[in-house]
Amino acid sequence: MNDRCSEPGRSPGNHAQIEKNRIRAGRRASWLGSRPETGEPAGLPSVLWGGYSAALLISLSVTFAAMPLLPYLDQVNIVMLFLLAVVGVAAWYGRGPAVLVTVLNVLSFNFVFVPPHFAFAFETLQSVLTFVVMLSVGLIVGQLTAQFRHQAQVAHAREERARYLYEMARELSGALVAEQVVEIGERYVEGSFRVKARLLMPDDHGRLQWPPVQPGKPGVDLAIAQWCFDHNDSAGPGTGRPPDTPSLYLPLKAPLRNRGVLMVAPGQRRLPLVPEQRRLLDTFAVLIAIALERVYFATIARDTLVKMEAERERSSVLAGLSHDLRTPMTALIGLTETLTLKLIAEQSPYQESLNSIREQAERMAFLVDNLLDMAKLQAGRVWLHKDWQSLEELVGSAVRMLEQALRGHPLQLALNPELPLVNCDAVLIERVLVNLLQNATKYTRPGTVIGVTASAATDWLTVEVWDEGPGLPAGREQALFEKFARGRVESAVPGVGLGLAICRSIIEVHGGQIRAENRPTGGARFTFALPLEPLPPFEADDEPDPEPT
Amino acid sequence: MSVTTESSLAVLLVEDEQVIRRFVRTALEGEGWRVHEADTLQRGLLEAGTRKPNLIILDLGLPDGDGVDFIRDLRAWSGVPVLVLSARVEEYDKVAALDAGADDYLVKPFGVAELLARVRAVSRRHAREPGGGTAIVAFGEVSVDLERRQVARGGQPVHITPIEFRLLAALIAKPDKVLTHRQLLRDVWGPAYVERGHYLRIYMGHLRQKLEADPTRPRHFLTETGIGYRFCPNVA
Numbered sequence: 001m002n003d004r005c006s007e008p009g010r011s012p013g014n015h016a017q018i019e020k021n022r023i024r025a026g027r028r029a030s031w032l033g034s035r036p037e038t039g040e041p042a043g044l045p046s047v048l049w050g051g052y053s054a055a056l057l058i059s060l061s062v063t064f065a066a067m068p069l070l071p072y073l074d075q076v077n078i079v080m081l082f083l084l085a086v087v088g089v090a091a092w093y094g095r096g097p098a099v100l101v102t103v104l105n106v107l108s109f110n111f112v113f114v115p116p117h118f119a120f121a122f123e124t125l126q127s128v129l130t131f132v133v134m135l136s137v138g139l140i141v142g143q144l145t146a147q148f149r150h151q152a153q154v155a156h157a158r159e160e161r162a163r164y165l166y167e168m169a170r171e172l173s174g175a176l177v178a179e180q181v182v183e184i185g186e187r188y189v190e191g192s193f194r195v196k197a198r199l200l201m202p203d204d205h206g207r208l209q210w211p212p213v214q215p216g217k218p219g220v221d222l223a224i225a226q227w228c229f230d231h232n233d234s235a236g237p238g239t240g241r242p243p244d245t246p247s248l249y250l251p252l253k254a255p256l257r258n259r260g261v262l263m264v265a266p267g268q269r270r271l272p273l274v275p276e277q278r279r280l281l282d283t284f285a286v287l288i289a290i291a292l293e294r295v296y297f298a299t300i301a302r303d304t305l306v307k308m309e310a311e312r313e314r315s316s317v318l319a320g321l322s323h324d325l326r327t328p329m330t331a332l333i334g335l336t337e338t339l340t341l342k343l344i345a346e347q348s349p350y351q352e353s354l355n356s357i358r359e360q361a362e363r364m365a366f367l368v369d370n371l372l373d374m375a376k377l378q379a380g381r382v383w384l385h386k387d388w389q390s391l392e393e394l395v396g397s398a399v400r401m402l403e404q405a406l407r408g409h410p411l412q413l414a415l416n417p418e419l420p421l422v423n424c425d426a427v428l429i430e431r432v433l434v435n436l437l438q439n440a441t442k443y444t445r446p447g448t449v450i451g452v453t454a455s456a457a458t459d460w461l462t463v464e465v466w467d468e469g470p471g472l473p474a475g476r477e478q479a480l481f482e483k484f485a486r487g488r489v490e491s492a493v494p495g496v497g498l499g500l501a502i503c504r505s506i507i508e509v510h511g512g513q514i515r516a517e518n519r520p521t522g523g524a525r526f527t528f529a530l531p532l533e534p535l536p537p538f539e540a541d542d543e544p545d546p547e548p549t
Numbered sequence: 550m551s552v553t554t555e556s557s558l559a560v561l562l563v564e565d566e567q568v569i570r571r572f573v574r575t576a577l578e579g580e581g582w583r584v585h586e587a588d589t590l591q592r593g594l595l596e597a598g599t600r601k602p603n604l605i606i607l608d609l610g611l612p613d614g615d616g617v618d619f620i621r622d623l624r625a626w627s628g629v630p631v632l633v634l635s636a637r638v639e640e641y642d643k644v645a646a647l648d649a650g651a652d653d654y655l656v657k658p659f660g661v662a663e664l665l666a667r668v669r670a671v672s673r674r675h676a677r678e679p680g681g682g683t684a685i686v687a688f689g690e691v692s693v694d695l696e697r698r699q700v701a702r703g704g705q706p707v708h709i710t711p712i713e714f715r716l717l718a719a720l721i722a723k724p725d726k727v728l729t730h731r732q733l734l735r736d737v738w739g740p741a742y743v744e745r746g747h748y749l750r751i752y753m754g755h756l757r758q759k760l761e762a763d764p765t766r767p768r769h770f771l772t773e774t775g776i777g778y779r780f781c782p783n784v785a
Contacts, residue, residue, distance in 0.1 A: 334576075334661055337572075389750060
């Protein structure tokens with residue numbers, strides 16, 4: 001099966017043979033004078049034989065009907081009757097029966113009406129002339145009439161196809177989902193071509209799916225269909241590849257890409273189709289493909305709208321939650337401070353307790369921030385407010401935010417002023433720096449050095465936050481980035497273990513990486529890398545600094 | 550001069566939470582302000598029209614509308630300073646509020662000391678603004694002569710390029726006020742440049758290199774992450 005599909009076009013000789021067959025089939029159809037364009041080239045022999053027997057019957061009838069008229073009519077006029085019969089048969093049954101009726105008529109005329117009666121007479125010049133003229137006139141009239149009839153049938157068939165195409169296009173334009181397109185497409189292909197049709201659709205990864213099982217529908221060779229879809233080429237009878245499949249597979253080519261495969265199996269009509277019908281079938285396929293593409297984009301638009309709605313709802317819920325949680329906290333902190341001012345004025349001994357309340361409220365506010373950030377980052381798409389940021393500036397503001405906590409630690413910042421700008425969300429990256437620095441202050445003794453080092457390679461900006469503390473539990477370095485992970489299970493250090501999980505989420509949405517390790521000289525080191533992009537054009541419309549003296 | 554009128558200064562507090570209104574009122578009344586309250590934006594706009602306050606403190610998270618629209622409405626007819634209160638999630642609302650004409654912001658939760666410091670800075674700046682600045686501004690060991698376009702640090706002249714000087718002047722003109730990236734880009738480079746944040750980052754870096762003792766830990770040219778910059782002449 002796979003072999004067959006992988007090289008379906010392998011035998012050019014075979015291809016040519018099929019091409020020849022197809023042409024022969026078409027030609028035979030028109031010779032036989034049946035309805036070659038609309039339907040059954042050799043399809044319905046009974047109708048054909050009916051034509052010939054009718055021809056025989058009519059010829060006999062005319063002969064017998066004319067016999068009693070012989071005394072009253074001239075031979076010449078009786079010939080007219082016979083010609084009339086030829087015209088009638090040609091008009092009704094086409095060329096073949098017309099030829100037959102002509103021959104029969106000539107013979108019976110000669111036999112019955114040309115003296116000597118009831119004997120063939122070819123001796124006299126007159127009878128030979130009558131015979132020849134009658135035969136030629138009959139054949140010509142028959143031929144012309146049949147041609148005329150044939151043209152009419154072709155025109156009718158064209159009109160019918162145009163109507164089918166038009167009706168399918170109209171129905172397809174009303175289709176809202178792919179299943180509707182499939183149903184309409186199959187119905188019209190089957191109706192117009194008298195074949196069996198199936199539409200095969202790909203999944204998101206470009207693999208064609210088995211169509212739903214329906215009684216009366218032909219079997220599908222999915223491997224051939226997939227080949228057809230992948231190679232954007234047709235397969236089956238008339239295409240020469242693969243040699244032995246009964247069904248024709250056509251890719252549904254839409255402007256942007258293939259939307260599926262149309263399979264046509266023989267029904268009342270056999271395959272291959274004559275070239276004109278193949279072209280027509282291609283037109284059907286294009287219409288169906290365009291309808292599928294339209295439905296596809298309509299679905300995308302609708303999904304995007306739904307996602308945007310969900311996103312908006314989520315962020316409004318988060319904003320509401322944030323506001324609701326912060327309001328009592330603001331009140332708590334504000335009222336505590338108001339009270340503190342009063343107690344200071346009164347030199348009250350309760351100042352210390354009030355300070356603790358305030359500190360706890362602030363810690364809670366920080367926790368709420370972390371939880372909300374985590375919720376926001378976990379909710380999926382974070383809308384990054386990216387701009388070109390200077391790392392020096394972000395480190396500077398993170399350090400300023402933690403001024404209190406960092407007071408006990410000598411800070412060692414190794415930031416090259418020539419560091420390139422990095423395209424990132426300043427608020428989020430500052431949050432990463434704050435969380436890492438805050439961790440360092442929480443887990444190290446006062447007086448130990450905390451450092452930030454940054455360097456840039458060709459396409460990464462690497463930032464290290466390190467300390468001289470006890471380091472990380474061996475073997476669990478990366479597990480620290482999990483949600484609610486703590487370095488040590490029972491730790492006196494407050495926190496719930498969201499800080500590093502937030503850091504990782506933030507770095508990952510920026511397309512960067514973060515890792516933790518112990519420094520060889522002791523202490524922990526957190527390293528994150530952000531992708532560097534080329535800076536947009538910069539018009540330095542400014543005078544340069546003088547060379548330093 | 551301003552000290553004599555301070556007792557009659559009025560502030561309008563637009564905030565839906567009664568507890569917050571209460572402690573803000575206590576704090577401000579302690580400083581001699583008259584406090585008017587409004588719990589909705591609609592009411593706030595009405596009060597702003599009738600009371601003609603000297604300062605408006607506006608919560609951005611009011612349920613009945615968008616604080617940014619409030620500021621735009623207000624700015625159509627009044628230049629009264631506006632101090633915005635916001636929760637951290639509303640970072641970008643904050644920027645929009647500042648771009649719309651708010652003067653400064655406070656992040657919830659905030660303390661009384663922080664609030665009073667901001668209120669003082671905003672009203673002081675507002676009182677000073679119409680008179681225009683002095684020609685020479687000094688901060689830290691730096692002095693800037695705005696007329697002669699000369700800058701000196703520790704008595705030594707510092708070379709400043711024309712664009713750096715424009716940026717420096719824009720910051721000095723609004724001491725203690727947060728200036729958004731957009732505002733600075735528009736003032737220094739022009740309206741076509743408001744989306745080119747990298748210009749600002751690069752020139753800010755230059756200024757800090759030239760004028761800050763430790764450019765990584767600036768004391769005067771402070772970063773308001775995600776929002777803009779603030780020039781602080783007096784370091785606490």
